[in-house]
Amino acid sequence: MTPTERPAAPVDVRIEGVELAYGTTRVLKGIDLEIRPGEFFAFLGPSGCGKTTLLRLIAGFAEADRGSVRIGGTDVSGRPPWKRDVGLVFQSYALWPHLTVAANVAFGLEERRVPRPEIERRVQAALELVGLAHLAGRRPSQLSGGQQQRVAVARTIVVEPKVLLLDEPLSNLDAKMRVSVRRELHALQRRLGLTTIFVTHDQEEANSICDRIAVMEAGSIRQVGTPMELYERPANLFVAGFLGAANILDGTVASGAFTLAGGARIPLAAGAVPPPGAKLMFRPQHASLAADAPIAGTIVHREFLGATVRYALRVGESDVVVDVPFQSGGDLHDVGAHVGIALPPERALYLAD
Numbered sequence: 163m164t165p166t167e168r169p170a171a172p173v174d175v176r177i178e179g180v181e182l183a184y185g186t187t188r189v190l191k192g193i194d195l196e197i198r199p200g201e202f203f204a205f206l207g208p209s210g211c212g213k214t215t216l217l218r219l220i221a222g223f224a225e226a227d228r229g230s231v232r233i234g235g236t237d238v239s240g241r242p243p244w245k246r247d248v249g250l251v252f253q254s255y256a257l258w259p260h261l262t263v264a265a266n267v268a269f270g271l272e273e274r275r276v277p278r279p280e281i282e283r284r285v286q287a288a289l290e291l292v293g294l295a296h297l298a299g300r301r302p303s304q305l306s307g308g309q310q311q312r313v314a315v316a317r318t319i320v321v322e323p324k325v326l327l328l329d330e331p332l333s334n335l336d337a338k339m340r341v342s343v344r345r346e347l348h349a350l351q352r353r354l355g356l357t358t359i360f361v362t363h364d365q366e367e368a369n370s371i372c373d374r375i376a377v378m379e380a381g382s383i384r385q386v387g388t389p390m391e392l393y394e395r396p397a398n399l400f401v402a403g404f405l406g407a408a409n410i411l412d413g414t415v416a417s418g419a420f421t422l423a424g425g426a427r428i429p430l431a432a433g434a435v436p437p438p439g440a441k442l443m444f445r446p447q448h449a450s451l452a453a454d455a456p457i458a459g460t461i462v463h464r465e466f467l468g469a470t471v472r473y474a475l476r477v478g479e480s481d482v483v484v485d486v487p488f489q490s491g492g493d494l495h496d497v498g499a500h501v502g503i504a505l506p507p508e509r510a511l512y513l514a515d
Contacts, residue, residue, distance in 0.1 A: 172200035173234030180229030204368040207378035249323035264298040288320040424478035436512030446485040448509035455502030
């Protein structure tokens with residue numbers, strides 16, 4: 163297979179009962195996960211949650227205390243990185259500064275004693291795939307950040323791995339370049355058909371290019387799902403708060419309603435059964451401002467965001483954000499105004515930790 167061909171049978175990755183500790187600190191806690199063949203999958207979470215450690219464990223740069231990693235049905239636990247048939251793109255890109263682009267891409271093939279004509283053919287194919295064949299003779303210092311990132315990808319795919327691992331590959335790029343390069347990455351992954359695992363702390367990056375996401379916290383996986391599933395139906399307060407803006411309010415459940423600390427009552431939707439200790443969660447765009455709504459608050463800040471106007475309100479001792487569609491010529495609420503917040507019962511979620 164050459165880097166320009168789509169693999170006939172992408173492989174799955176299974177992580178089963180993985181535990182890892184450094185001294186008394188548990189870094190990974192009972193990780194069970196299946197990544198489907200050909201899937202673009204993300205490990206998403208804050209710094210220190212274990213996502214990069216889990217990626218390095220799949221690559222073979224870390225070993226679990228217990229549990230296993232299977233790639234295409236084969237247990238690769240205990241195998242060194244070069245015998246796992248995976249390719250890892252490092253956050254720093256790790257390009258050799260004294261080598262040309264072509265020589266950087268050829269490095270892994272030379273280490274594998276691939277014949278020179280085959281090396282030249284595969285390097286050319288890999289560089290054409292990432293759109294850098296015309297820069298084969300340049301040094302990394304003569305490239306932009308986005309071009310360096312593509313060289314790192316080309317160097318990885320040229321050895322024809324079964325799984326592509328990306329460790330925050332966009333973090334060194336500016337905001338505009340990140341958007342462009344992540345689209346290129348997504349298109350490249352689709353052309354290759356490679357099972358790809360992407361580590362990031364940026365939920366926008368994960369949402370925009372990944373098929374499914376594992377949200378991690380403190381060494382555990384809190385929820386797995388598509389970007390829309392995680393946003394619309396978070397399983398707990400951590401996921402709700404990590405994936406986009408969320409209003410989270412304290413209260414109690416009684417007589418078919420959720421009663422806020424200030425006394426406002428939100429009727430429960432049909433069939434809603436809040437778990438013990440649940441809090442009310444809703445997204446800013448799911449509420450609206452209305453004079454006679456049951457939740458009352460005072461506007462403390464207003465932002466014009468183009469398509470929407472974002473209002474920050476004080477409700478009792480809680481802060482609430484409501485996004486209202488902007489209409490040219492429409493009336494705006496002033497800071498200091500007392501307004502009501504209307505929330506359809508079906509848009510209210512009741513979540514616990």
